[in-house]
Amino acid sequence: MARPTAPVAVGRGPSLISQAGDGRDIALAARGWRLKDTPAAWLLIAPVIVLFTISVLYPLIETIRLSFFNIVGLAPPSFVGPANYINLFADPAFRNTLVTTLIFTLATTTISVGLGWTLAMLCAFAPQQTLPFRVMIFAAFGISEAVSGYMWIGILRPDTGGLLNTVIGLFSPGFAHPWLGDTNTALWAIIVAACWSGVGLPLMLCFAAVQSIPKSVLEAAYMDGARPFSIMRHIMVPLSLPGVRVAIFINLLGALRAFDIIYVLTGGGPVRSTETVGYFMYRESMTQFKLGYGAAATVVLLVAVLVISIPAIIQRTAGAR
Amino acid sequence: MTTIFNGPSVGRRLVLAAASLALMTGTAPLAFGQNLSGELVILNWQGGVDGEMWDVLEAAFTEANPGVTIRELEITAQGDARGGIRTALLGGETVDIIINTWPAFRAELMQAGILRPIEEQWASFGWDEQLSQSWRDLGSIDGVPYGLTYTYGDRSGIWYKTEHMEKAGIAAPPATWEEFLASFDALKAAGYQYPVAMPGKYWAHAEWFETLLLRTAGVEVAAQLAAHEIPWTDPAVKAALMKYAEMLNAGCCGDPAVMFANDWDGEADQIFQADAKNYLLIGMWMNARALGDYDLTEGEDYSFFQFPALGMGHDDTSSVDAKELNVTTNGANPEVADAFLDFIVSKTAADILADYGYASPSSEADTSKLGPVQQTATAAVASSKVQFVLGDLLPGDLGDEYRVQLQRFLQDPSESNIDTVLAAIEAKAASLY
Numbered sequence: 001m002a003r004p005t006a007p008v009a010v011g012r013g014p015s016l017i018s019q020a021g022d023g024r025d026i027a028l029a030a031r032g033w034r035l036k037d038t039p040a041a042w043l044l045i046a047p048v049i050v051l052f053t054i055s056v057l058y059p060l061i062e063t064i065r066l067s068f069f070n071i072v073g074l075a076p077p078s079f080v081g082p083a084n085y086i087n088l089f090a091d092p093a094f095r096n097t098l099v100t101t102l103i104f105t106l107a108t109t110t111i112s113v114g115l116g117w118t119l120a121m122l123c124a125f126a127p128q129q130t131l132p133f134r135v136m137i138f139a140a141f142g143i144s145e146a147v148s149g150y151m152w153i154g155i156l157r158p159d160t161g162g163l164l165n166t167v168i169g170l171f172s173p174g175f176a177h178p179w180l181g182d183t184n185t186a187l188w189a190i191i192v193a194a195c196w197s198g199v200g201l202p203l204m205l206c207f208a209a210v211q212s213i214p215k216s217v218l219e220a221a222y223m224d225g226a227r228p229f230s231i232m233r234h235i236m237v238p239l240s241l242p243g244v245r246v247a248i249f250i251n252l253l254g255a256l257r258a259f260d261i262i263y264v265l266t267g268g269g270p271v272r273s274t275e276t277v278g279y280f281m282y283r284e285s286m287t288q289f290k291l292g293y294g295a296a297a298t299v300v301l302l303v304a305v306l307v308i309s310i311p312a313i314i315q316r317t318a319g320a321r
Numbered sequence: 322m323t324t325i326f327n328g329p330s331v332g333r334r335l336v337l338a339a340a341s342l343a344l345m346t347g348t349a350p351l352a353f354g355q356n357l358s359g360e361l362v363i364l365n366w367q368g369g370v371d372g373e374m375w376d377v378l379e380a381a382f383t384e385a386n387p388g389v390t391i392r393e394l395e396i397t398a399q400g401d402a403r404g405g406i407r408t409a410l411l412g413g414e415t416v417d418i419i420i421n422t423w424p425a426f427r428a429e430l431m432q433a434g435i436l437r438p439i440e441e442q443w444a445s446f447g448w449d450e451q452l453s454q455s456w457r458d459l460g461s462i463d464g465v466p467y468g469l470t471y472t473y474g475d476r477s478g479i480w481y482k483t484e485h486m487e488k489a490g491i492a493a494p495p496a497t498w499e500e501f502l503a504s505f506d507a508l509k510a511a512g513y514q515y516p517v518a519m520p521g522k523y524w525a526h527a528e529w530f531e532t533l534l535l536r537t538a539g540v541e542v543a544a545q546l547a548a549h550e551i552p553w554t555d556p557a558v559k560a561a562l563m564k565y566a567e568m569l570n571a572g573c574c575g576d577p578a579v580m581f582a583n584d585w586d587g588e589a590d591q592i593f594q595a596d597a598k599n600y601l602l603i604g605m606w607m608n609a610r611a612l613g614d615y616d617l618t619e620g621e622d623y624s625f626f627q628f629p630a631l632g633m634g635h636d637d638t639s640s641v642d643a644k645e646l647n648v649t650t651n652g653a654n655p656e657v658a659d660a661f662l663d664f665i666v667s668k669t670a671a672d673i674l675a676d677y678g679y680a681s682p683s684s685e686a687d688t689s690k691l692g693p694v695q696q697t698a699t700a701a702v703a704s705s706k707v708q709f710v711l712g713d714l715l716p717g718d719l720g721d722e723y724r725v726q727l728q729r730f731l732q733d734p735s736e737s738n739i740d741t742v743l744a745a746i747e748a749k750a751a752s753l754y
Binding site: 157 | 401403404405407408410411429430432433435521522523576577578579580581582583591595597717718721725728729732
């Protein structure tokens with residue numbers, strides 16, 4: 001199939017490629033390069049490549065390499081091929097973490113994005129008046145998960161001194177539930193804690209998406225007699241979807257990698273009921289110091305992240321061509 | 322030597338002075354007899370009151386050795402610090418001394434070529450004068466000492482607040498298992514719903530099983546189990562869990578979910594701050610917390626009794642832990658490291674440990690400096706057959722599974738579930754040994 005010879009990708013503003021002067025250069029420009037610009041281009045992107053190699057590529061390759069070794073404690077490593085992966089999927093504790101991670105990821109993403117989107121819609125009707133409210137919610141997003149975890153320990157304390165038990169105790173005197181100790185409530189308690197700090201970003205992304213809707217569209221709707229609910233349903237909701245998609249993408253990735261808040265609140269317990277893949281990876285790698293096994297879990301998590309990320313990245317960057 | 326004595330240019334006084342100096346440096350403790358200098362790096366993972374104690378110990382050493390500076394490589398860890406220590410060492414950190422409390426980790430460090438044996442130092446410093454053979458054995462691998470124990474603790478003692486016992490009309494701490502179980506009713510009648518504080522969040526719920534195993538089956542069986550020379554499904558192990566179940570069925574601890582919500586410190590708060598519970602089986606670091614964090618008076622506001630007698634022929638047993646110092650092969654200052662080891666078993670160090678409520682195994686320790694609780698514990702350990710904490714002797718994977726399965730036992734202490742729990746631990750053990 002013939003490649004296009006016209007400088008289709010060079011039409012937007014000044015660039016090295018768009019300055020191509022002869023036919024040969026134009027053809028190369030269409031392929032992405034012009035010979036005399038190559039050294040300069042490499043020089044310009046070299047820092048990024050070096051940093052990317054050191055901070056991303058090398059650790060990634062090293063993690064994949066480690067996943068094929070049996071490394072326990074400080075003993076010398078031995079090559080075991082795919083055994084770590086085979087053992088991983090045969091390990092009931094790991095299979096349990098897959099289910100827990102799925103529940104945690106879906107629940108936190110649904111609640112955080114759903115709540116953030118709803119709040120964004122409501123805030124859009126009175127942007128100035130709701131500014132302090134939006135700032136307060138977004139501030140929670142800026143708090144580290146470890147810090148918010150310790151705060152939630154105070155809220156979820158098992159005795160009557162916990163804030164949640166105290167509030168419920170106003171209606172039911174003496175009420176005391178061990179939210180983090182009960183296998184039925186521990187994971188949901190963590191999900192609520194994660195959503196508390198996680199709702200700020202979807203709120204801001206969705207709010208920004210709503211704010212970017214052209215005023216003329218909204219004014220036209222008003223002129224045509226549309227009620228606020230109809231405007232929300234038929235204009236604001238569909239036109240804010242790009243912001244929602246970004247929020248879902250970011251939340252999914254964060255939830256898949258969740259570790260800090262689980263470490264602080266439950267340590268994966270009780271009876272491993274809150275152990276996610278991220279926590280399992282930590283436990284195997286750092287507590288048991290089975291680096292090879294932990295690396296295999298990391299690679300599995302990485303694949304899950306890539307499965308979600310790649311379509312989203314392709315979709316988000318397709319327009320850049 | 323002969324040529325020196327016969328040499329015409331060497332005066333007799335100089336020879337005598339040199340001989341005296343040689344004699345002194347050969348026999349006096351190096352920590353105080355040499356001009357030591359340089360930086361000593363200690364890998365420390367202890368914080369809180371223990372961290373403060375280490376600051377005081379280090380200050381005392383540098384005061385005696387002004388040429389030495391001490392730098393701590395601090396590892397921050399919640400619970401088990403071994404991961405952090407391994408990361409630091411694999412990451413290229415060079416230290417002279419490692420504070421260690423896990424015998425299995427000592428073996429791992431030794432096998433990795435990180436530890437220096439301290440056999441020669443033991444002889445040259447004369448540590449046999451300060452430490453008995455049993456302490457040497459505790460820090461040895463195949464008869465070669467690698468660890469110098471500087472403190473130890475009773476792990477079979479139960480802490481309580483004296484005011485609670487008085488309120489319940491319990492004149493003396495329960496001496497037998499039957500008295501112990503019977504005391505639950507008295508304490509409940511006094512308004513304490515759940516007498517035993519059971520920290521089931523991480524590992525502390527295993528303490529009860531470990532002492533019950535010693536008291537029902539003895540130290541030999543416990544040692545065999547640690548080495549997997551008997552299976553976890555052995556009737557002796559089941560008998561210990563059945564005893565544990567007696568306590569749960571007597572209403573010691575309430576809902577398992579409440580047990581899983583707290584670690585030992587949270588449960589200690591329930592006794593000493595919230596006045597909601599009564600008994601806590603935990604190590605001697607509880608003493609430092611009671612003194613430092615709760616500001617209680619040892620022996621008056623709170624006290625301690627040794628695990629009640631079961632009458633099964635093994636009531637002279639106790640579970641113990643210990644902390645030791647290991648010296649490294651690649652440390653920059655081995656001479657100072659060795660001198661610090663000598664310092665840690667000195668009277669000065671023992672007195673500092675006592676100030677913080679810790680017992681020293683050194684014969685130079687003045688036990689009268691210890692508070693009444695620590696004296697009770699020290700006497701109990703001295704008169705017991707001891708076994709190191711079981712959880713710290715197990716391979717990491719097994720220790721983890723063991724603690725999770727004991728959580729399952731707390732959820733359902735029935736005999737059939739005990740069989741299920743022990744079978745699960747045995748399955749894990751069989752895959753690891």
